[in-house]
Amino acid sequence: MTVDDDRLDAARRACAEREWATARALYVRLRAEGPLEVDDLAALADCCWWLGLMDEYVATAAEVVDQRMAAGDAAGAGMAALEVGVPELVRGHVAAGAGWLARARRLLADVPDAVEHGYLLLLDAHDALDAGDVAGADRLAAQVLDLGDRHAEPTLQAHGLFLRGRCALRRGRVAEARRLLDEAMVPVLGGRTAPQWAGDLYCRMMQVCHELGDLPRAQHWTEVTERWCRGWAPATLFSGICRVHRVQLLQVHGQWPQALEEAERAAADLTGLDVTAAAEAHYRVGELHRLRGELDAAREAYDRSRGLGRDPQPGLALLHLDAGHRGRAATMLGAALDATTDPLTRAPLLAAAIEVGLDSAGGTPDELVEELSEIADRHASPVWRAVACRGRGVLLAAHGDEVAALRELREAQERWQQIGAPHETACVRHEAADVLDGLGDHESARAERELATAELEELGATHEIARRTARHPRRRRTDGLSPREVEVLVAVADGGTNREVGHRLHISERTVARHLANIYLKLGTPSRTAAVSWAREHALL
Template sequence: MDDLDDVLVAARAAYADRRWANAREGLGAAAAGRDLPGVDLALLHDAAWWLGRADESIAVGTDAYRELVADGDPRRAAWVAIGVAVNHLLRGEEERGLAWLGRAGGLLADQPECPEQGYLRHLTEVEAGLDGPDLEVAAAAAREVRALGRRLGEATLVACGQLGEGRALLRLGRVPEGMALLDQAMLAVATGELHPEWAGDLYCNTMAACVELGDIRRARRWTAATEQWLATVGEAVLFRGICRVHRAQLHLVAGDWGHAERDAEAVCRDLADIHTAAAAEGHYLLGEVHRLRGEGTTAEQAYRAAHRRGRDPQPGLALLRLAQGRTEAAAAAVRTALVAEPGHPLRRAPLCAAQVEIAIAAADMPTARKASDELTETATTFAGPALAAAARQAAGAVRLAGGQAHEALSALRDACRAWRELGAPYEAARVRVLLAAAHRELGDDDTAQWERDEAVATFTALGARPDLRTLADSVGAAPGGLTAREVEVLRHLAAGASNRTIGTALVISEKTVARHLANVYTKLGVTSRTAAAAVAFARGLAPPTPAAPPRPR
């Protein structure tokens, strides 16, 4: 045995022990001194993938594929082809990825029943089907993958089938059944029965499902479990980065915006050339952090970076436009985003929540009520705690904006309690602002002040400058549950401005001004501009009209 043989033996052992860097170094050194067989090139291709070296993994995988085909080893060649395909697909290179999957399919078409066929079906029929129009078809394919795994005694394939069917059922609203299947799949992961690359896929999919459902507590538990698993598999650049995405999402909910920002920046840096969708989500999360802090220019740059990588920047960008006073742009943005998601209620849920807020600001109560009703229906179907909290918040906001402060109280209290139990301080504080307005409208000024003080304390601790500014602007205690935009319109009206002048000043259309005024009249119980102006003067919302100078005799 020569020195290169020793190097190769040590590299194979390092690979078996999941010491990816050592395996890559040894296999690379061996490849520089001799022509490696396809099986060893396949190990080098895989080690490079674990280390996040996508270009190297693709190049070595291509060589391994050719060698294995030439050696008459179609199953191993197909397995490598699947790995090369995944590299391309994660980078958004769909045509190349599908071509490599086609190569794998061609090699496996004439083979007896084998695990590689099941993994190929999992990618092409189950995972691809989860984003398609017929989730029942994806669920059926997942059941077939699971059955194949059982016939072949392939535990990883069984778990993949359970995961795929579970996610399909979750999206169909069959939450208890779907969660039961995810729990079964994750039990196999926890016992160490699965191939590590597929175990990582199951962890990532389970975290994503919990976040999608708004099950924040379960998402936190699985994120912690994923971090523990990552400690056992070496560097695992891809899976570590995906875990950081979910960790950033959870930090954002928990009000730990500094950690959310750092995790999102790491994702953008580490996964830029490996996983386009995850990097795009990292940029979107950076946009959210900057928006909440009032850093509008930086937020817009982050949203643009997310969009460039294929991530719809909504509803964050729409809410940024709302904060900038561009209500019509915000309404148009969230409306078109909803049009683009006609059959995905879980994807529509955050858009609906944003549309409620934007529509109320635009005095478009029919749209606000419709979006709130859809959000309530989604929360009822999928039973996610965060979805339920958002639905109750939206329902309360709509009732409050419609002059139904008494009816709004119950929904807003439910929402505030739910957000607090979920450890979501920012959302709880936003609900407290609405509660303060409801109590004030009902004449309970003490409770209104307490709710407002709690909101101010939370916004100050978080650094939520836009929310603090909004609260400061509303110190005058708007009557009748008027929104901040309605108060602006009322102030201009009291100064004698026409609808056209008000629209120009606030950068909204005359039609929107008219809607705002209709709401103002209803909430104040008046029927004329003169009467509305009188209320504005009496409540200190507009300076009194100066007395006219005496006319010369």
């Protein structure tokens, strides 16, 4: 029995017009009446892929492999096997994916000059980079690019350039990396690359922008990718990944209800399609719950993310900080920092460590801020520069240099405002208010604090407000004491020696002595006992 020619033409037209559901329905009915030619079977597999019907895709694509093998098309069968293996690995079916890739290698071994070898080299290069072998990954990426050039294959050229850009980034050659990444996207933007491999590069570009903390570029590439996905709708996999990156932007811009809704949708859509992206979606759900003070829901989301293979740091450590377990947060971040030397992987961990204010996660607070500053400057990162400015401001205030501290905090505030990050802006305002109190400008401090609290209330950051309020439950006359000097005075009132106070506050014994000298001078008191007595009288204790 043969299939109906008119309906077959209709199925092919629907596929060419990217009407995936219509094309699939026609192909399925035709297939029930008789065997499809291998190209039509491959078209049916493509329909299933774009619709996110991955089990059906794998089953159909496996038949494509068999038919191409039967026809003696080793190169076509090898590429088809590879295009089964990659999605299987992506959705977490490691054994099946490895088996299909092994079959692809065996089939292509008989076709030594086939361009399809470039895709195997590409996978090997990604594996090398993930394992930390940057030099090996770069050599393999160069071979991919060479194959692409020799065969005039834009997809391989784009992927080879992109991977070389990633390698340059890992080596700290940021200008070179940006040039390579931008060049890689030229054939992608021009529609000259195979669509499924183009989608992969769009997603990787968004990821790189977020790793760099370059939110303006992340915004640009997210919008570009969203437009591209609409042209291949529903493009379930790529649309889901794009939604995760959109969530990251919405979170920074303070649109938390929409971000949470999108993150939960992405987690549902990506289940069974991409285990890594699904894990990231669950992590984003956890971050949004944590920011809203919903700590139990945040922990549950972090646990789901961990179950899919993502270490839920630094969010889980910050959750422990929010719950009052600062030591546990410090331990977690210390372990995470010890586990990586990659600067862009360390950057968010360093930012969290600075937030915790610890000296056990890879160095003293000063060293943590210095490292993050170096990463930010080397990578021209708007986000990490803002975080580093805030960190320097807080440290300068702790060291008693309120004037320099206020300057750094104002710069951080300006940078966050340029990015459009209301939560981070409000937090910096609160810290600037503390410094203004230390400088004796209580009126400005009060205005900053009220504005920051209003911004946090609008966001729904009730937990952050409670934490800030707990830190300053009642504003009393402090005679110009800085926040750090108040902390030292409180620790002294608890009976601590200079060494014990230094250990508790993560500062040196000499710094404690300097703070005490400033306290005596500002309060006009001659001794520790008199200073503590003053603090009790003014409700600081």
